[in-house]
Ligand SMILES: Nc1ncnc2c1ncn2[C@@H]1O[C@H](COP(=O)(O)OP(=O)(O)O)[C@@H](O)[C@H]1O
């Protein structure tokens with residue numbers, strides 16, 4: 001563990017979020033632990049944010065802005081041709097760090113990495129050969145994610161050799177899902193031997209949202225029942241009972257549940273054998289940092305499906321733009337299909353929560369930005385008591401703060417939008433973990 005006096009005094013935490021199609025990076029300074037934070041988020045101070053989107057469909061879009069300039073000034077945005085994977089995206093960011101922010105790499109003490117699949121690891125772990133191997137073994141169960149995270153971890157170890165790389169797992173938040181909900185109706189011996197159960201993902205996002213909503217409503221997290229949607233390139237939904245995950249729509253892998261940009265979501269498991277007669281063939285992707293072995297079935301359902309397969313674009317904003325009644329049927333179909341699947345889960349989770357739902361929360365790029373999607377889902381689930389304030393829904397994007405109320409009711413069954421922040425969640429956890437700062 002790197003632990004030099006200078007490094008600890010400066011206390012910089014870099015938080016890196018390798019999503020399926022993006023790399024989001026934030027740099028924080030850990031605040032002096034003697035100063036009592038007013039809000040939980042204040043244990044760290046944001047210095048800069050950067051994101052690289054459309055990583056797999058060139059050109060990638062790079063953005064970089066210093067926190068002091070996030071109100072619209074000095075945000076650098078550019079298309080970059082030579083970014084074609086997460087490793088090259090990270091290396092492009094590191095070049096900017098010195099030239100645009102004058103930050104020396106040696107000032108970074110810890111690098112927090114979002115790792116989607118942690119299997120039976122629940123606590124954050126410092127990367128060493130054992131934990132690296134554990135994450136690598138799980139790559140087959142998160143083919144769009146774990147390999148990408150490992151490629152960034154490798155890049156970090158090379159470029160920031162004095163810093164600790166610490167893995168934070170999406171799966172940790174869902175350890176509370178009861179056995180009968182996490183289990184599949186298959187041979188229990190095989191399930192146990194091979195770890196075949198529901199793990200659930202987007203957990204760092206759900207943990208952040210729970211904290212932010214609890215702060216916003218001034219209600220202890222342990223008293224909250226929420227239905228939270230995280231709708232981005234990967235989309236999922238989570239039922240939170242008394243502040244803990246009760247159920248979520250993704251499963252053994254991030255493929256199940258809701259459809260995503262390139263993912264089918266839940267389908268009849270037999271469908272794939274009627275789609276192709278090569279479903280079981282193993283493919284190796286040489287561009288991946290680690291050897292990820294996936295079948296053609298997984299390849300088709302993970303990368304050749306979702307709204308890109310339905311409409312030709314992975315950008316849901318474009319789907320929404322073209323989905324008006326005058327638009328072509330395929331755009332409308334993609335939009336209605338997603339609304340239908342989300343609404344189905346909202347109904348199911350309302351039953352799980354025995355009707356006691358404090359709020360329905362929209363998050364992730366689509367949940368946070370699509371006025372139309374929120375409108376359609378709330379309309380479809382109105383029988384459960386959800387109702388939008390249309391003006392508040394339309395102007396939600398303009399409001400400050402991580403949580404915006406877009407519902408009619410201010411006492412029960414609220415409808416909220418939360419700007420989720422997985423990087424901030426990791427940095428907070430890191431700053432508060434004394435063991436990393438001794
Ligand atoms: N105004 C918008 N309306 C609908 N969807 C949007 C809008 N803006 C962005 N999006 C969607 O949000 C997605 C990105 O969400 P995000 O949560 O950042 O994704 P990621 O899974 O890469 O972390 C984009 O791919 C795009 O489809």
Ligand SMILES: CC(=O)OP(=O)(O)O
Pocket residue numbers: 018019020021116170201202232233234235254
């Ligand atoms: C788990 C998952 O699908 O993550 P993302 O949405 O970042 O791809």
Ligand SMILES: [Mg+2]
Pocket residue numbers: 019020232233234
């Ligand atoms: Mg994401």
